[in-house]
Amino acid sequence: GWKLSSFLERSCAEIRARVGGERVILGLSGGVDSSVTAALLHRAIGDRLHCLFVDNGLLRQGERETVRHLFGEEMGFALHVVDAAPRFLAKLRGVSDPERKRKIIGREFILVFEEAAGKLGPVRYLAQGTLYPDCIESAAAGHGRPAVIKSHHNVGGLPKRMKMRLVEPLRLLFKDEVRELGELLGLPREILFRHPFPGPGLAVRCLAPITPENLALLRAADAIVVEEIRRAGLYEEVWQAFAVLLPARSVGVMGDARTYELTAAVRVVQSVDGMTADWARLPGEVLSRISNRIIQEVRGINRVVYDISSKPPATIEWE
Ligand code: XMP
Numbered sequence: 001g002w003k004l005s006s007f008l009e010r011s012c013a014e015i016r017a018r019v020g021g022e023r024v025i026l027g028l029s030g031g032v033d034s035s036v037t038a039a040l041l042h043r044a045i046g047d048r049l050h051c052l053f054v055d056n057g058l059l060r061q062g063e064r065e066t067v068r069h070l071f072g073e074e075m076g077f078a079l080h081v082v083d084a085a086p087r088f089l090a091k092l093r094g095v096s097d098p099e100r101k102r103k104i105i106g107r108e109f110i111l112v113f114e115e116a117a118g119k120l121g122p123v124r125y126l127a128q129g130t131l132y133p134d135c136i137e138s139a140a141a142g143h144g145r146p147a148v149i150k151s152h153h154n155v156g157g158l159p160k161r162m163k164m165r166l167v168e169p170l171r172l173l174f175k176d177e178v179r180e181l182g183e184l185l186g187l188p189r190e191i192l193f194r195h196p197f198p199g200p201g202l203a204v205r206c207l208a209p210i211t212p213e214n215l216a217l218l219r220a221a222d223a224i225v226v227e228e229i230r231r232a233g234l235y236e237e238v239w240q241a242f243a244v245l246l247p248a249r250s251v252g253v254m255g256d257a258r259t260y261e262l263t264a265a266v267r268v269v270q271s272v273d274g275m276t277a278d279w280a281r282l283p284g285e286v287l288s289r290i291s292n293r294i295i296q297e298v299r300g301i302n303r304v305v306y307d308i309s310s311k312p313p314a315t316i317e318w319e
Contacts, residue, residue, distance in 0.1 A: 004180050008040070011169050015044040023048045024125040024167055025117050028079070030067040032194055033129030033170065036178050039185035040169050041127055042077050050078045050123065052116050054109060057085025057215070058201030061223040070191070080120075084112045092203060092210045098319035101210075105200045114162060126164040130171050131178060195240045196274065204319040208247040208262055213300075218245040220298045221264045225290055229268065232286045239271035241280075243294075244307075244318045252295075252302035261302035264294055268306075269316055277311040 024041055028034050028051040041049040051071060055064050064081065072079040091104050117123060170178055179192045198204055205222075208214045221243040229241040246263040253259065266287075271277035291304040307314075 004177060004184060007173075008043070008181060008184055011040060012044040015041060015167065015169060018167065019045060019048070019125050021048070022125055023050060023120070023123045024127050025050050025052060025120065025123045025164075026127040027051075027113060028053050028067065028071065028077075029197075029199075030063060030071075030191070030194075031129075031197060032175070032178060032182070032192060033131060035071075035129075035187055035191050036182040036185065037127055037129035037170055038071065038077060039075070039182060039187055041167070042075070043185060047078050049127070050080065050120055052080050052082060052113060054082045054112055054116070055085055056088040056105065056109065056112075056201060057212075058088065058105070058203045060197070060202065060226075061219045070188070075186075080116060082112060082116045084108070087112065089210065089212065095210070096207075098204060101203045101319070102200050105203060109199075117162065124165055125167050126162065127167040127169070130168045132170075132172055132174055135171055193236050195235075195238075195242075198317060204317050205242060205244045207318060208245045214245055214262075217262065217298055217300045218243060218264075221245070221294045221301055221304075224293045224297065225266055225268075228286055228290045228293065232283070234280075234282070234286070237270075238280050239269050239274065239277060240316060241266075241268040243267070245301075246305075250303050254302070259302045261300055263303045263305060264298075264301045265318070266290055266304060266306050267316070267318070269311070271311075271316070274316065275311075277316050279306075279308045279310055282306075 024045065026034065026038055026041065026049060028038050030053070038049065038051050053064070053067050053071075068079065068081055071077045072081075088105065088108055091108055092101060095101055095104060170181075173181065182192045202215055202218055202222075203210055206214055206218050225241055225243045226235070229235050229238065235241070244265040244267060246265055248263045249260050250263060251258060251260055268280040268282060269277040270280050287306060294301055294304050
């Protein structure tokens with residue numbers, strides 16, 4: 001509404017006043033918050049905004065291409081895509097402990113980001129898509145998972161080490177206002193209503209060894225889950241919908257042959273804020289299509305199970 005269009009005007013003026021003729025760098029993940037932050041800064045300072053997209057090898061199917069196409073080509077942002085997949089995967093080889101995965105990925109992200117930013121020459125400002133609830137949560141940090149989540153999610157540690165000044169234009173907004181602002185800025189619904197995706201990406205959804213082969217299986221299964229949920233018109237009705245690759249092998253039959261392959265778990269949950277969640281009562285036909293397609297199309301997975309755990313006591317992610 002008019003309130004947000006005047007916020008947009010004011011915010012652009014504030015950003016220009018703050019950064020003057022300087023350049024600003026932003027880690028663009030393609031999620032709601034970083035995308036809207038990018039669009040707002042681009043409106044304010046154009047090409048002086050430099051977006052860094054890090055491909056850590058743990059992204060979902062088509063994610064890198066979507067970001068490159070939308071932000072690099074259609075919206076014309078100064079976008080730098082960093083292919084860091086081999087680095088991340090080398091560091092994760094043989095690692096199965098969830099918190100170690102998170103630590104490794106968080107640390108590597110900072111190194112990759114610093115290196116890529118260094119190539120742009122001196123940049124004094126770092127933009128972040130911090131929202132109002134993030135500020136509250138950080139203030140209350142120190143007990144348990146939310147603080148840990150935020151440390152990766154919001155690129156914690158970067159500003160201090162890089163001696164950059166922070167630009168956080170969304171810090172007074174709630175999620176629904178961010179979406180509305182994004183719409184004003186011309187971002188498509190597919191970005192603004194995207195499901196949350198954890199910073200450590202597919203690493204915390206791959207319980208089987210993290211190898212390029214297993215990640216390819218997980219990506220293919222995950223894409224089928226999301227596609228069928230969309231096709232059923234349920235994407236915006238659920239909080240998250242994704243696949244998890246389990247290290248369990250089981251026996252199956254395919255034609256005349258015996259198979260002995262991995263298992264995919266399908267996780268679809270409803271939630272208001274991610275703090276509590278319930279498994280989605282999907283129609284049987286949707287579950288059936290997801291299962292049939294994964295087993296038929298993804299060679300290497302011969303069994304699909306549906307996760308019927310609620311949070312608490314289970315978490316939404318498996319790791
Ligand atoms: P859990 O699994 O704790 O997840 O029920 C709650 C919400 O947080 C997301 N999540 C993460 N996000 N880094 C993130 O940026 C993380 O390490 C992480 N772990 C969980 C999860 O997808 C869900 O939306």
